[in-house]
Amino acid sequence: KLRVTSDPDGSSVMLDGQRVILLCSNDYLGLARHPALEQAASSAMKQYGFGSGASRLVSGNSPLHQELEERIALFKGTEAALLFNSGYAANTGIIPAVASTGDVVLSDSLNHASIIDGCRMSKAQVHVYRHRDMDHVEDYLKNAAYARRKLIVTDGVFSMDGDIAPLPELVRLAEQYGAMLMVDDAHATGVFGRGGKGTVEHFNLEGRVHIQMGTLGKALGSFGAYVAGSRSLIDYLINSARSFIFSTALPPALCAASIAALDIVEQEPELRNRLWKVRARLAEGLTSIGIDTKGSETPIITIMTGDARGAMSVSSLLLEAGIFAPAIRPPTVPEGTSRIRTTVTALHSAADIDAVISAFSRLKQEGYLPDGPDRG
């Protein structure tokens, strides 16, 4: 069911008349309430009004759309970039544009729903490989020699488990078998890499991933999405990605806010450091009380409950303790893997995190959570 939250401050939110610790937002750097974004958006609104009035290819293309795309290309170190109205629109626009009849797409079994839908919308033959299983990818590539084009697509950070794609191995396989590689960096943009540029920077793979998609609505605190790549890829998408062509352009004020967010990501690396410190405090605290964090390597930390009812009980007991972390159940995740998915932000205080750890510790003692691995 839909819940109404209000008055967010980056670490907490009002829910049902109560201020609760917000442990499920993707506003990783706390930029959604940053005065620089508000200021940039409101001065752009004075100049451009609110709505863009038409699609980019008609009259909706403002100087701010162009400027943001240039900034994203510079930030990502690619020749060009293109905006989409959301990450969902990006994945369902890009994949059918680059893969069609006669092509083969290889997609990780835990990829985001928007990638799954993009694959379904393409007319390509789609093979789903076991999560992060490079032998499985290679088997499919060996059998796809007949394909006109081959595309491997993966989340950079997997949104439900918080683990990272084995990008160096995927790059090697893509190069060996002549496949294109597409990475969805929705949860890595602003978070991973020394400059916050995402998983490609994290693994030093600049120039070796053909299609880098990312979102502006998570760590950048704004809204919308982008794809970064070669000039020819971007020119091609402008005239072939249907979700780009047939949809009203983002409001210019949103572009202004995204530019302000990129300034902060580039100029204030300490925000990212703070996020990783908060993440370490939570991960270490949970591990110390015997909770298995399931191989999470990111600010997304998943606590398994097994069945859906268990997840619902844990979520409502957390809420009673003043912590908002919803239960994630099938079909969002596979059967038997219901969970509490927690995310931290740079704005959580040590006291917030300690309150979360002690709530989980109580739930563990009361038998609501399965045992983690034996720490002997």
Ligand code: PMP
């Ligand atoms: N890809 C991934 C990995 C995501 O987690 C999300 C958002 N949950 C999206 C794409 C979609 O992005 P948006 O919310 O901008 O539509």
